[in-house]
Amino acid sequence: MTTLQQAIQTIQSINLDTIENGKYQVADDFYYNVFEYEPKLENEIEYEAHRKYIDIQAVAKGVDKLMVTDVNALKLSVEYNPEKDVAFYENSDNQACTILRPGSLVVLYPKDAHKSVRVESGVIKKIVGKLLVH
Helix, strand or coil: CCCHHHHHHHHHHCCCCCCCCEEEEEEEEEEEEEEEEEEEEEHHCCEEEHHHCEEEEEECCCCEEEEEHHHCCEEEEEEECCCCCCCEEECCCCCEEEEECCEEEEEEECCCHHHHHECCCCCCEEEEEEEEEE
């Protein structure tokens, strides 16, 4: 069984300069995805939340503005999809924000609805670890 500390250490040990996009299975209960995307404006994207997995998000390239709020304070907009482990929620003014730059990391529990918002134009390369909730 992978601990949260082990999962964080795995993400922190990744060489951000050479990691390729894709899915990396580390253990039965832990994997991470590496992908690139262009973030949307705040009003163009809804919150998402997960039930089965804890997210460990790190930025390899670019600047990510991560908005976070309690999922229980939100109105559901798209029902939970158990295969993708995601539900979507309408926007809220009750939120916190953190800026992620290369080398920074954030842990998001199932109660933490979140969305990535554009800070500046350009592509973000992100690593998102998925640790099964035990």
